[in-house]
């Protein structure tokens with residue numbers, strides 16, 4: 036017969052007989068099918084079962100395996116976007132409620148003495164008093180059953196939480212008690228909690244508590260110590276042997292003896308008179324682990340009045356079958372004292388053992404909870420299927436092993452929870468906690484959805500044809516991805532994003548828009564960045580020419596509260612001001628108003644985008660263990676590859692329809708991690724080549740849009756995987772999943788930053804070039820001229836500039852010779868970055884792409900192809916502050932077009948020149964290998980010639 040199948044007559048059923056001696060049998064087990072099938076009810080009716088206890092290991096067994104819970108999981112996922120922890124809790128609460136219902140008659144019949152079901156607070160909180168109290172209250176309210184007991188560990192930190200919970204009128208089951216001392220503290224906490232109620236004039240009636248004293252685990256430890264000593268030839272072998280299987284029960288008897296003194300004490304009597312119920316001792320851990328002992332040793336050895344034994348199913352069955360019911364608990368108490376005395380005399384470390392058991396108990400429940408949440412998260416991902424992006428790792432064995440080890444470290448150290456609780460020591464322990472609001476911004480935005488949708492409707496109603504966003508880096512790249520990926524939406528303006536000071540490029544954008552029907556978005560978190568300020572000044576001036584006094588009504592800004600741009604917007608009568616959040620840095624801001632406002636303007640379905648982002652957030656939640664957490668997995672691959680394998684070139688390729696993700700990603704990765712001489716170097720958009728052109732410094736990321744993949748890319752990645760290169764393939768099943776990936780990559784970057792050991796939220800080296808630029812523009816304003824600047828060499832239309840050290844290393848009379856000398860400085864593991872301060876249009880992008888591929892194939896080095904000044908607000912941080920592995924070629928040109936900056940002497944052309952100079956200056960100062968090639972005269976012809984020279988030089 037099994038616990039699933041009761042049916043013995045009352046008189047013959049030892050379980051039922053326990054009641055005669057005042058002991059209540061509870062079941063240490065819960066499972067949905069068990070309750071639903073009526074088996075639990077049968078145990079109540081036929082075995083006199085009086086309660087149920089659960090713990091994380093029990094739920095792990097119940098939910099972590101099998102299909103019992105699948106229908107409900109599917110149903111929840113159909114309607115809600117939740118994390119694994121919430122899913123677990125929803126399932127657990129349903130189980131607890133159902134069991135509480137079955138036991139409610141017992142609760143009533145026994146006048147609230149029995150009939151309880153226990154639910155444990157998260158084991159992760161076992162060392163945190165306040166969090167445990169909050170969790171106890173939350174679960175108590177969430178379950179909403181009077182016969183619920185909240186389980187709280189009897190740790191040093193748990194005891195005050197027990198007191199607070201009791202004082203709040205919550206029934207408490209104190210778990211993980213091993214030692215008499217810990218038990219005494221818990222007894223005190225219980226009494227103090229009730230006294231607190233009395234002193235506040237509140238009732239103490241009907242508040243139940245049990246103290247779960249763990250039994251068999253003590254014998255396992257002590258007997259193990261005994262066996263080791265005997266095996267080592269201990270001279271007390273006989274005496275030691277006599278104690279095997281005795282210490283745990285003796286220890287429990289002493290606890291009971293203490294309880295008897297407590298309930299007789301005047302202090303307790305006062306509470307009893309007020310109607311308080313005593314906290315009963317509950318024997319837990321009562322299955323026999325040592326098969327040489329009786330299988331019901333810890334049940335029939337501890338029967339006594341006003342106690343509970345919570346029995347696992349198999350032991351329950353065994354006891355029903357052959358348990359002996361005699362009042363053992365109060366028998367031979369002197370013998371129990373003697374056993375403990377003898378154990379001490381023999382040097383058995385009972386105190387040490389109980390201390391270890393508490394730690395092991397807490398850890399064991401954490402492990403079980405990790406396994407449970409991991410199983411739920413995996414199931415959730417499988418059920419959601421294509422509603423989530425899919426990630427496949429193809430890693431070389433050594434990297435794979437190291438990544439797995441890192442994930443395990445993250446698990447054992449609880450790092451995902453530390454990240455969510457904003458623990459700055461995950462990085463450098465400085466200001467990181469103040470930069471993590473992006474973790475919860477999606478929830479905030481969903482609450483604000485109506486605001487964005489109203490704004491969207493207003494934009495539509497005003498009939499704008501174009502929208503032009505002016506901003507840099509984090510304030511422009513997210514909107515650019517949205518604009519490029521989703522294109523134009525019927526009834527809404529075309530969203531353009533301008534992030535350049537190149538006059539030709541500004542002119543190109545101006546030509547594309549109809550100012551009288553354009554909405555301008557000035558996007559700057561700090562509000563102080565040079566480019567958006569001067570671009571605003573320029574276009575506002577242009578708008579005034581067309582719209583007169585109404586110019587302001589065509590402008591909005593997204594900026595942080597209190598910024599200079601907020602003042603400008605107010606002064607110039609902007610239509611609207613949207614605010615960023617000061618605790619979100621630019622590159623983490625795409626899901627804040629910096630992305631949502633342009634998305635609204637472009638007519639994107641905002642709820643759909645935010646839901647996708649929310650899926651990203653929930654799959655990276657604190658409750659999702661590292662191995663199932665897509666953000667941690669990705670961050671670990673990137674972090675470990677860079678830290679331990681020199682694979683720091685994150686080579687990003689995306690399907691054509693989502694290609695622009697790379698521009699956003701490179702800022703996120705480079706600005707976040709590239710500092711203190713360390714970091715990730717993003718290599719965006721470098722067309723995949725044969726394995727032979729790559730060094731050992733790459734990790735490949737393939738963002739594949741499965742609704743519109745590119746066959747060539749698929750084939751190239753197949754080859755790379757076959758060649759043993761590390762490849763992470765992320766499949767997006769529709770474009771909106773870029774929002775899920777936005778969140779996931781932010782999380783992964785934070786994780787990689789922690790692994791690399793830097794502050795992932797500052798950009799210390801960006802400021803340096805801004806300062807240099809400012810010096811030059813200020814000098815221009817004062818003198819009307821740029822400071823003198825001499826090339827160290829010339830060749831036809833080319834002039835070459837560099838600081839002294841670089842110039843000295845780059846001897847040569849021809850462009851080819853100088854470039855050759857420059858490239859010759861590149862070593863395996865380095866990268867070459869082409870930094871072009873020219874108009875960024877289709878032709879120049881194509882040019883840059885072709886040239887970079889020649890460099891890569893010639894030098895077998897990774898290549899970055901960037902346009903200035905936009906990269907300064909992006910990858911520029913890593914170029915200056917990251918590893919000193921960059922070989923930089925700056926490309927500048929004469930400007931055919933020049934545009935004024937209203938209110939300044941300097942022009943856009945001067946600004947661009949100042950930016951290029953400032954950038955080169957700082958690269959030189961940092962000892963980086965940097966060369967500037969300036970093209971005089973016709974740009975197109977110059978670029979052609981330069982391409983030839985570069986090809987010849989590599």
Ligand SMILES: O=P(O)(O)OC[C@H]1O[C@](O)(CO)[C@@H](O)[C@@H]1O
Nearest residue numbers: 508509510559560561564621908
């Ligand atoms: O939004 P802001 O303050 O204008 O800054 C734009 C960009 O410039 C940077 O500060 C770098 O200069 C980026 O981090 C940021 O995204």
